[in-house]
Amino acid sequence: MTKNPKDDGSQIAGFVKKDAEAAFDILSEKELRTRLEKRMELEFRNRPPQGLFRLKRSWAFAGALTFILLVAIPLFILKDSGGEHTAHAAIENFLQGTPGVQTLKEWQHLNRMDSSGDSDTSEKLRRMIKERSIYRFLSKYSKHVEEEKNG
Amino acid sequence: MKNSSQVMEELMGHSNVVFRFCLGFVRNPWDAEELMQDIYLMALKNIHTLRDMERKKEWLFRIARNTCLNMVKRRKMYDQRLREMDVQRENPDSPERQMIHSEQHLRFKDSVQNLPAKLKDVFLLKEYGLLTYGEIASALRIKEGTVMSRLNRARETILEHMKEQL
Numbered sequence: 600m601t602k603n604p605k606d607d608g609s610q611i612a613g614f615v616k617k618d619a620e621a622a623f624d625i626l627s628e629k630e631l632r633t634r635l636e637k638r639m640e641l642e643f644r645n646r647p648p649q650g651l652f653r654l655k656r657s658w659a660f661a662g663a664l665t666f667i668l669l670v671a672i673p674l675f676i677l678k679d680s681g682g683e684h685t686a687h688a689a690i691e692n693f694l695q696g697t698p699g700v701q702t703l704k705e706w707q708h709l710n711r712m713d714s715s716g717d718s719d720t721s722e723k724l725r726r727m728i729k730e731r732s733i734y735r736f737l738s739k740y741s742k743h744v745e746e747e748k749n750g
Numbered sequence: 751m752k753n754s755s756q757v758m759e760e761l762m763g764h765s766n767v768v769f770r771f772c773l774g775f776v777r778n779p780w781d782a783e784e785l786m787q788d789i790y791l792m793a794l795k796n797i798h799t800l801r802d803m804e805r806k807k808e809w810l811f812r813i814a815r816n817t818c819l820n821m822v823k824r825r826k827m828y829d830q831r832l833r834e835m836d837v838q839r840e841n842p843d844s845p846e847r848q849m850i851h852s853e854q855h856l857r858f859k860d861s862v863q864n865l866p867a868k869l870k871d872v873f874l875l876k877e878y879g880l881l882t883y884g885e886i887a888s889a890l891r892i893k894e895g896t897v898m899s900r901l902n903r904a905r906e907t908i909l910e911h912m913k914e915q916l
Binding site: 607608610611612614615617618619621622623625626628631632634635636638639642643 | 755758762765766769770773774778779780782783786787790791794854855858859877878902905906908909
């Protein structure tokens with residue numbers, strides 16, 4: 600073994616050459632390449648294509664967004680404020696601010712009792728009717744509903 | 751702009767030198783082939799990290815080096831068992847197989863395996879990977895002068911080690 604770097608280099612290069620040649624004799628370059636290609640192909644096939652994967656994700660996102668905008672939010676708004684738009688709720692609201700009868704149920708109850716001939720309750724009801732507040736409200740409300748229906 | 755499969759196709763053009771490089775890390779061509787395939791799979795997984803298309807060969811060899819080092823760490827404890835498996839797998843009749851079992855060849859392989867990590871990197875990239883000084887410098891992010899001096903030291907160390915084993 601010599602100390603000359605050039606000789607060292609060529610000697611080492613000789614060993615490496617022999618090593619590589621022996622390896623390529625056992626496994627040919629063609630064989631190596633074919634097997635590598637097969638394995639890569641298999642890997643590519645098992646891997647979700649990036650473009651399609653992104654597209655799928657974007658579709659899922661768009662779907663969720665559409666659902667939220669068109670379904671979930673309107674439903675939430677309707678649920679939150681829906682009661683105020685019904686005639687029942689409107690009368691309830693109105694009655695809460697009137698003397699004598701506080702709820703529609705109570706008014707209906709009194710009305711039923713009136714038709715059954717109970718004098719005390721019919722007197723009470725009559726007094727309330729005299730005030731014409733419910734009738735005024737109902738006529739206003741029905742007008743409003745009709746206007747809305749006719750656009 | 752090339753897509754990842756085109757880049758991979760170009761990288762696969764270097765498969766022979768990558769195989770040679772792996773051969774420097776292991777004792778037999780079968781392990782080298784397995785390593786080479788692992789390197790390409792690793793490259794495929796990390797293809798999005800390749801920024802400089804002009805230096806894709808260096809990028810590939812950086813992956814190759816890291817994959818080989820990881821393999822060496824993983825397999826160190828099983829080395830003896832692997833040697834036994836190698837003997838069982840090989841047919842000692844063929845001259846190529848006789849060559850990879852020749853005493854001198856085994857001494858040489860042992861000497862390469864025993865090189866300090868820094869010298870081994872440069873030595874394997876140059877002698878087995880056939881990279882230029884510039885490419886090695888870029889792959890290892892060191893100066894070309896450092897590559898040359900490490901290579902000389904690696905060669906000397908190998909020959910000294912082989913001499914000691916005689």
